[in-house]
Amino acid sequence: RLLIIDFGSQVTQLIARRLRELKVYCEIHPFQNVDDAFLREFAPKAVIFSGGPASVFSEGAPMPPLSVFELGVPVLGICYGQQVMMHCLGGMVQRGHGTAEFGRAYVAPSEERLSLLDGWFEGVREQVWMSHGDHVSRLAPGFAVYGTSPNAPFAVTADVARHFYAVQFHPEVHHTPNGLKLYENFVRIAGFDGDWTMASFREDAIEKIREQVGDAKVICGLSGGVDSSVAAVLIHEAIGDQLTCVFVDHGLLRAGEAEQVVTMFREHYNLPLIHADEVDLFLDALEGVSDPEEKRKTIGRLFIDVFQKHADSIEGAAFLAQGTLYPDVIESVSFSGGPSVTIKSHHNVGGLPEKMGLKLVEPLRELFKDEVRALGRELGLPETFIGRHPFPGPGLAIRCPGAITRAKLEILRAADAVFIDQIRRHGLYDDIWQAFVAILPVRTVGVMGDGRTYDYACALRAVTSVDGMTADYYPFDHDFLGETATRIINEVPGINRVTYDITSKPPGTIEWE
Numbered sequence: 001r002l003l004i005i006d007f008g009s010q011v012t013q014l015i016a017r018r019l020r021e022l023k024v025y026c027e028i029h030p031f032q033n034v035d036d037a038f039l040r041e042f043a044p045k046a047v048i049f050s051g052g053p054a055s056v057f058s059e060g061a062p063m064p065p066l067s068v069f070e071l072g073v074p075v076l077g078i079c080y081g082q083q084v085m086m087h088c089l090g091g092m093v094q095r096g097h098g099t100a101e102f103g104r105a106y107v108a109p110s111e112e113r114l115s116l117l118d119g120w121f122e123g124v125r126e127q128v129w130m131s132h133g134d135h136v137s138r139l140a141p142g143f144a145v146y147g148t149s150p151n152a153p154f155a156v157t158a159d160v161a162r163h164f165y166a167v168q169f170h171p172e173v174h175h176t177p178n179g180l181k182l183y184e185n186f187v188r189i190a191g192f193d194g195d196w197t198m199a200s201f202r203e204d205a206i207e208k209i210r211e212q213v214g215d216a217k218v219i220c221g222l223s224g225g226v227d228s229s230v231a232a233v234l235i236h237e238a239i240g241d242q243l244t245c246v247f248v249d250h251g252l253l254r255a256g257e258a259e260q261v262v263t264m265f266r267e268h269y270n271l272p273l274i275h276a277d278e279v280d281l282f283l284d285a286l287e288g289v290s291d292p293e294e295k296r297k298t299i300g301r302l303f304i305d306v307f308q309k310h311a312d313s314i315e316g317a318a319f320l321a322q323g324t325l326y327p328d329v330i331e332s333v334s335f336s337g338g339p340s341v342t343i344k345s346h347h348n349v350g351g352l353p354e355k356m357g358l359k360l361v362e363p364l365r366e367l368f369k370d371e372v373r374a375l376g377r378e379l380g381l382p383e384t385f386i387g388r389h390p391f392p393g394p395g396l397a398i399r400c401p402g403a404i405t406r407a408k409l410e411i412l413r414a415a416d417a418v419f420i421d422q423i424r425r426h427g428l429y430d431d432i433w434q435a436f437v438a439i440l441p442v443r444t445v446g447v448m449g450d451g452r453t454y455d456y457a458c459a460l461r462a463v464t465s466v467d468g469m470t471a472d473y474y475p476f477d478h479d480f481l482g483e484t485a486t487r488i489i490n491e492v493p494g495i496n497r498v499t500y501d502i503t504s505k506p507p508g509t510i511e512w513e
């Protein structure tokens, strides 16, 4: 296994992700935990030093134990990791007066490159992502330069004999397009076969959950979304019926959704599941509420109450399981307390653990969305379930601008089902990030047969996106839109006009509220 020593970079997890792509097992450990004894026990086959915000000049600068260089295994230093390596091995680091580099830069390889980097530099100049203030100014003995950038004469350095490699840039980020190749070369040199898989992740995760939980009880809020479902199935595999799931049905789910979730988890997975049917509670509280934030806050508050009520009924519950993913972890670290305004109060169960005094079990904390899907497949969740579009916690409430009524929700559910059916029939589901119908708070006049109609208008929404942060509308062809409008009007009583929302995000948002 490979050890990543974390010096506090924002993107350390991306290194782990790249290694998982290369099917290499790795663990990230913060530098404070890595001492001589730890290294002996861990016995890494290779070590990577992450980047980090510190300067080797600062007091108590993060450092690895020097014994790491005596293990006889390859070591790769990234950015701050490079500076650490030079600092420890007798080179020199200079403060970055006027030589800081942030963002895109081009590394020009030197002549010796081919023997070491083995085809990594395919073009003459390689785009890389730099983010450093200090830089190396003198190499440690044994090291040579293999590539330079305008502001980093030591962009790529190595002591080939000892298998120590160090780069000033970040090969793990998206903006270093060929960075994976560098990791690939490194792990090959270290002798990894690339045989680690999601199946192994599953086994390791199960082991860790058992260790963490012991014989305590765990509760899990199951929303029917991919993340909480994968987390629940994995935890159930680890600790069986010490886990209880709570599925809160707030009456704002899509057609057939509650039944599907309950059937799947109870019958196919044998998961102990509380189906909290709280439709009346939620819909009564929402009656007459038309302000979007008030809707969101009402739902969020009731959700916590209901969850807590059911959780209290489980004696000895000491842990709360959540399907937190790595992007949630970074976002909350980098954006918490920032000056950004609240666009929407997102609904989640974030306030629960403190309120309930529960410890967290978050087995997906290191994974990205596509990896969670891969794990879901590994656990045998059906493909149709794994590939589902995201669905917001407040559900249909935020797709029904204006006051919510049960009648409108019925119409909305029926129209949404037709739209999704159309998208599936045309084989477009997987090309779209999210698609749904919003029912508009206006009625318009139409003519059907020989009669006048006065019914609701609805809007179709379908967007492409990579992360939900920005989005563009999906370019359906006109025949598809025409056919869908006709089907909705014919099949859904209560709607007589269909529009297509072609707003991108920004300036729009994906949901209507």
Ligand code: XMP
Pocket (backbone or CB within 6 Å): 344, 345, 346, 347, 348, 390, 391, 392, 393, 394, 434, 468, 469, 505, 508, 509, 510, 511, 512, 513
């Ligand atoms: P917006 O509408 O802000 O949505 O562009 C971006 C993504 O987030 C989803 N969304 C939510 N998800 N709780 C959630 O779990 C919420 O309160 C919530 N609001 C929006 C939305 O469906 C889209 O995928």
